[in-house]
Amino acid sequence: MSDLQTTPSQTVGPFFAIGLPWEDGPFVVAQDSPDAFRVVGKVLDGDGAPVPDALVEVWQADPEGRFAHPDDPRGPLARMDFRGFGRSATDESGRFWFHTVKPGALPCDDGEEAPHLNVSVFCRGMLVRLVTRIYFPDEPGNDQDPVLVSLPDPARRGTLIAEAAPYGYRFDIHLQGDDETVFFDL
Template identity: 70%
Template sequence: MTERLTTTPAQTVGPFFAIGLPWEDGPFVVPDGTPGAFRIEGSVLDGRGDPVPDAVVETWQADPDGRFDHPDDPRGAVRWKDFRGFGRCATDADGRYGVLTVKPGPLPTGDGGWEAPHLDVSLFCRGVLVRLVTRIYFPDEEANAHDPVLTALDPAARATLVAAATPFGYHFDIRLQGEHETVFFDV
């Protein structure tokens, strides 16, 4: 009897992210009940618009005063209440993620200007060997019109970085490819 061997499907990375990277309170940048806290929720979608169920979304942000509790903050590290500044959430079976946070303050630029309030986002997912990096901006910020990152982008691309307001906070889908692909940065 001759056995026919087949090729194992290629998989460059994972799906280990949802197993090894998240921790229980990872989606809480601030504790539940923090004044001004809201949720940012969305989905990670592949090029066909299908959910990516084994991704991890990380957020890193300034506190409401635009400061970081980190030695690299040129104005000095500052601790704001129980704010940790960092969140990590695995996507569920439908590709959904969510973090509880507060709105960050604007950040100074090296030339005396200001960046609009935003969250820095890293995405880890199957088939991607390095993290993908993007940002989430808020739709109700006048400072978006002068943000050096947003204004450097084509208006259609700019729209992929702005969350939508919802009753619970904000909604932000991350699209890996295709129509309305999220802008990713080479950092």
């Protein structure tokens, strides 16, 4: 018989306030940017309960379909107020938000990707971030977007499409359960 004992399990994080703060927070564009709107949502667990200590991150193209990156082959950004990146911690109700503008479509090998936000979700208990997208409703390119059409179940496609709201758009992220958001294995 051995005297060794099992190592107790530990939850990962939350350490977001230490290592992942972002100076501009949820502002992908400056507060007074023309055509700016908000994307607001909640991060919810498998039971539909809010996740109060998650971090949601977005990265997106500008309205002309260019990224704020020196290697973007489409050239430099036309807007000086565009950051292209934002981070929002969830509050006690699991809410997050971003102040942004609608991105342009992106060229790809299979044609064109519809306007979307690239999203990463970090939260306790996860060793690896979750990656998803936010598409916009009534966008003509959604029917040809190679990512959306690769999902055979239309109901699953719907988990990637935001809802129009008076302030812009609403998009909830369901980590598990019947309404689980589609996440990508990168």
